[in-house]
Amino acid sequence: MTAATLSVFEADLPTLTYDLTATPQQIYPEFRSAQQQAPVALGPIGPEVLSYELARAVLRDPRFGIPPGIHLSAHGITSGPLWDRVTRSILNMEGDEHRRLRGLVSRAFTPRGTARMDPTIHTVVNELVDRIEGQGSCEFVEAIARPYPIPVICALLGAPREDWQRFSRWAEDIFKIVSFDCDLAAEEPVILRAWGEFDAYIDEMIAHRRENLTDDLLSELIRAEDDGDRLDAAELRMLAFSVLIAGTDTTRSQLAASMQVLCDHPEQWALLRERPELAMPAVEETMRHSPSMCSTVRSALDDVTIGGHTFPAGTFILVNTFAANRDPAIYDDPARFDITRDEPPPILTFGGGAHYCLGANLARRELAEALTILARRVPDPRVVGPVPWRPLLGMSGPVSLPIEFG
Incomplete structure (x- = not known):
């Protein structure tokens, strides 16, 4: 290869040596x-894209696809009923079939389409806060975030x-x-049993909705049509599963x-309480600064040169x-947490x-409404114990969050 097309594995790139069980906060200095x-750096599982511009370019480039069933493969599962179910979901699809399903489904997830959930979101958050309001303390994950x-x-969905x-x-x-x-091979029967029960429940809902359409998502998906193309029962079931899992x-x-x-930034909490219109900027800033989803994986479908770096075909790439x-x-003083950032680039x-x-x-909408209500009803929250996080790879975020409040 010439210097211009040198593989990322042959280029003089920095190396990341973090442990796969490490949290985002532990790894950030590296x-x-x-x-x-x-x-780009070479990490424990392959090349990691670290810059904003290159990460955005890789995510938008159709030459990079989602490796099918990558979480299953990591556990040695590459075939069988669980593999078939996972790899046939919209979360793993590519190409024409993926574009078709997204085209049919996307109208149900527009800002106007999701606005109908506001009354439910408002009710659920307030009921959860009702349970802790007079206690002065709670374990936030168990009391609020989890349920x-x-x-x-x-x-x-209309359930x-x-x-x-049950859900x-x-x-x-x-x-x-x-x-x-977890030992996924050992858990496979449990997963398949739960998935089968969920599918049976959704099948009953589909049969009922075909006779009595309402204003829920399942009804919207049944109504969805593009030049006579409609979703069949298996696709409706799969999309309902995708909503649950995602x-x-x-x-x-x-x-x-x-x-x-x-x-950790009480002045920002006070600001949010005084100015609830900052709830949506607060969502963007917390997801930028302290995201629970820290990475996504892509695979080079062919030899791809992008941003001056060449990724050989089949390379697994962690978009960090x-x-x-x-x-x-891209972001001024990026480690600073500030919900009043002036028109920051999209996360x-x-x-x-x-x-x-x-x-x-x-x-x-879910996060903004939750933060708005919490800021109004939970004064001066403070962390009062250890906050262990799950590892960076996969779904991260706090395992527990003990807080006290005024």
Whole structure:
């Protein structure tokens, strides 16, 4: 190869040596040092894109795809019923089939489409705060963050609120497919059983909705049409699963992470309380500064040269959005937490390109409403114990967050 097309494995790039169990906060100094040397570094699982511009370019480039079933492969599962189910979901699709499904589904996730969830979101958050308001303390993850998203997802799909505990149990079991800290082969029967129960429940809902359409997401998906093309029952079932898996732990973890960083900056919490219109900027800033989803994986579908770096075909690439969202070339004083940043560039936490998160509008609304109500009803929160985080790879965020408040 010439110097211009030298593989990232042959180029003189910085090396990252962090432990796979390390948290984002533990690794950040190493990211920051490597970022000052090059936009790409060689990490424990392969090349890591660290700069904002290159990360955005890779996420938007169709020459980089999502490796199918990568979390399963890490556990040695490369075939079988669980593999088939996971790799056939919209979260793993590429090409024409992916574009078709996104085109049919996207209208249900516009800002106007998700605005109908505001009354439910408002009710759920207030009911959770009611339980802790007079106590003066709580374990925030268990009391607020963990139970928050499931009733919202039930309402989104059109399921009765009293079924939220069933949905929560299914989500807990199914979400093991993206966990790095369990024996996935041993858990496969549990996952498949929960997934089967969820599918059967959704099938009953689909049959009922076809006769009695309402204003919920499932009805919107049934109505969705493009030149006569409609979603069949299997696609509706798969999309309902995708909503459950993509909208549960992500929201839980990010709400806890956002709460922690606001507790660590009491002047920002006071500002949010005084100016609730800052709730949405606070969501953007907490997801930039302290994201629970810190990275996403891509694979080079061919030899790809981008930004002066060549990634050989088949290379697994970690797009390190945590580092990219703190790129000093893009964000002034990137380690500073400031919910009043003046028109900052868009965060990369929701991904980009063809796989930009369909539920981003809903997630922002859920987080903004939660922070607005918490700032109003939970005065002067402060962290009063250790806050262990899950590792950077996979879903990160606080495992527990003990707080006291006025």
